[in-house]
Amino acid sequence: MDHDDLISCPGVLALECAPDAAPSRVTLERDEVDALAGFMAEDLAALLPDVTEARLAVAGALFDAAQLLRPHFPAYATLDELAARLPRERGGIVAFGARDGRMPAQPLSPEPALAGSPMLYLPWTLQAPATIGKALGEAMEVELIGRGEAGTRTADFLMRTLDLRLEHARYLSRHDLLALTCVQYEHANLAPLWTMLEAALLSPDSTETTLSARGLPLRYADGVLHVASPLAQLRAHAAETTDDAAHTLAGWVFELRQYAAVLQAHAVPMHLDDACTDDAMLSVETCADPDPALPAPVLYTHRAPGLGVIAISVAQTDATRMRVLANALVLGGRLEAHLHALGARFGADGAVQTLDRVHLDADRSLTPPPVQRLH
Template sequence: MTAAHPDASARPGPAQPLHVLGALALELRGDAPVARASLAQAEAGELAAHMARDLASFVPDAAQLQLVTVGAHYDPVELLRPGWALHRELDQLAARAPGDASGRIIAFGAHEEQLPGALAPSPDYFGGPLRLVPFVLGGDADVVTRVGDRFERELIERGMAGAQTALAAQDTFGLQVEHARYLTAHDLAAMTALQYEHAGLALLWPVLETALLDPDGEAWLDAPPEPLLRYADGEARIALFEPRAWKQRYATDAPCDTPEGREKLERQHQHFQARQRQIAAVLAAHGVAVNFVHCAAETDARAPLLD
């Protein structure tokens, strides 16, 4: 993916730096625990050198660009956050390094088990089958564009990591790696969208995509029987209906004048509330702030979300 920070969908002007955003994706075997979440500086540098060689083997022009990465691995939700926050953090930390960036490798490692800035992986998301080592390629805009275009077209098909890279990642992190390959940020987003579709969350993806690509944009989820929410101003506002308002919107014709009818209605309401909690948890995992907004009966349900 070629992108300008912070809006990855925008085409930058001459003064804005272009970047190729991607990750080394480590597909793990079984449910083996995470042995090490981060590497010391020397180990991070060795892994980065392997990654640089791999990327240049796919597109030789990549060797002309600055590679910035970190000796740590993350869950996909930690990379897919508004404005590509983790990649942006790498880029901003690298910007402090003096000297010519052309062809340079910058790898951030842990000092006394602490990574710089906001690079620490969250232990809340350990245990997933896919772990990601993010990278940013930057430099001359024309070179970045060429490399980024090639990566977008080809990396998903032929981006297997070299054997030395896969072995280095496995040994240094203490992981059981089944496959190691490279993905662009767009590849990762597309894979996640497909996974969410299979998990019954397809209608939520446009909201997440807006937060990711256009954090200052707006998106709605307004498709009963799904919860109602609006993403705007960097947060998701979810309508919290009082019982009468919920029935008015979602169960208008449901009978409630018998014990059986009331019991069925209560089960439907509980299912709806569980769905709200699920959606709120997914949004929060992607770093989207979530606020619940009370909605009363006999009002336009969307109106409180616009305040």
């Protein structure tokens, strides 16, 4: 049967680890995943109608949900492609495991940066003929969420093989995983971000707009989440509010740090309006060109309670004036690396002035404190 005649019905085996019970490794060797796939096939045959007429493809690796929920679902696309290369004569079960810890393709390799979640997910898919694919997919949505507990042999095999203690092991459709992730993000006050992520996952060519929980305009378009510049927002609304501007800016940075980390895990780019850098963890806005008549630029770090350094200013000063060249919001990454990059970019003299709070001028523009004049 041609691969184009098959409908892919993706799912996961969701594993809830016992507290402090991380697996000894996150990939299964080829012989191990072959055995696991056999147990999974038995489980699914008891849960779903006509499943034996479909081909079960299993990836022997444990992922964080974010790596499986990325635009175009690369892990599943790779699993489908690898399975399609094998002739149907190979049978109704195909499994892809590691050789000496290395999976056969990069999208099937769990990323170490996402390790540590108590919930791990092993991806699988049913490649079904078009005659039963739609009904099988609908059955997955109904049956798995209600009674998809993994069989004893499946759970025991995983625990013994990976030296893992499990609280639960159950089958979910990929739509179930999306719904579960939605609920988790809503509980973390990230519902607006999920609106953008859902567009990136399910309709990547669409355009969506909303406001963040703290009121920043968000727009998803062309595969990128665009965020209104917090610094521009402060300036634009300076005459309308009497809020503590430094506190407002710190709140936005806190929110955007969460956004940046989540979006990076889901491989969705984030860009702040007016920023002149592609580094999502350091959003730089230029203010002026260097003045050769002034001394070399100096870096100033602005700190906020509980958040550390949230912004960096680059400025030239002499005895009478200050010229701000750029302001940058620190949304993640290593502060030392950001300081080095800004210093190299603007020719700073290497000096870093640490400010104990966020300094804004009367127009709510981020700036170092004014030069102290001698009398």
